[in-house]
Amino acid sequence: MFERGVVNNRLALAQRVLAEAERNAGVRPVKEPVVYHNVYDVPQYLLPVFPHGIAKGSIVEIAGSMSIGVMLAGIVARQGAWVACVGMPSWGWSLANASGISLHRCVTIPYVSQHSAQVMSAVIDGFDVVIAPSTLIPHRQQRILERRVRARSGVLFSLGSWAGSTGQVHGVMRDASGEILKNERHVAEIGPISHMDYEVSSWWGSALVRFSHAGWGGM
Numbered sequence: 001m002f003e004r005g006v007v008n009n010r011l012a013l014a015q016r017v018l019a020e021a022e023r024n025a026g027v028r029p030v031k032e033p034v035v036y037h038n039v040y041d042v043p044q045y046l047l048p049v050f051p052h053g054i055a056k057g058s059i060v061e062i063a064g065s066m067s068i069g070v071m072l073a074g075i076v077a078r079q080g081a082w083v084a085c086v087g088m089p090s091w092g093w094s095l096a097n098a099s100g101i102s103l104h105r106c107v108t109i110p111y112v113s114q115h116s117a118q119v120m121s122a123v124i125d126g127f128d129v130v131i132a133p134s135t136l137i138p139h140r141q142q143r144i145l146e147r148r149v150r151a152r153s154g155v156l157f158s159l160g161s162w163a164g165s166t167g168q169v170h171g172v173m174r175d176a177s178g179e180i181l182k183n184e185r186h187v188a189e190i191g192p193i194s195h196m197d198y199e200v201s202s203w204w205g206s207a208l209v210r211f212s213h214a215g216w217g218g219m
Helices: 002-025 066-077 093-098 116-126 139-152
Strands: 058-063 083-086 106-109 129-133 155-159 167-184 187-201 206-212 215-218
Touching (some): 058 066, 058 139, 066 129, 066 167, 066 187, 083 116, 106 116, 139 155
Parallel strands (some): 058 155, 058 167, 083 129, 129 155
Antiparallel strands (some): 187 206
């Protein structure tokens, strides 16, 4: 019995050391799906991408389209979360509002020229959700902020890769439609966009979503 206990303890220690080494190396091992309880719910049409919801205390990388990051932040905002947007001068309030992000529950800091890590640390402490480009923060400081996000049970949507992230969501625009105002030879002038279609995917699966005047929805 004693020897078996020693072996089990050593195995547990080895597993912890391996997990830490994988995190430090930026390796994302394929694991069995985990059922999360402390999560934000997602609409039915996004369940293939987030079958367990958006976990609190997680960092999700957004690749391919900033609009998908805004969509996800809006989903969380509709459940009462406060949102901070950092280092994104192209942030559009019309898209944000249509995605469910209220002007009264969101703060934007478009330009961060100095002390970016301190700014990010402050908004992580003060807001439930932060969306920001990963290029703002050096890799070494990303690790520190990752631990802070987890300790605060916040959610960070990183535009680009982030050390220690939970996973990546990739968005690709597949189609956009609008009213054709003028159609001459070799030139087409299109008016207001009526809808934009995206394919959104994670390592769990993918889904097709549409953004229109009514907001986001499935296809």
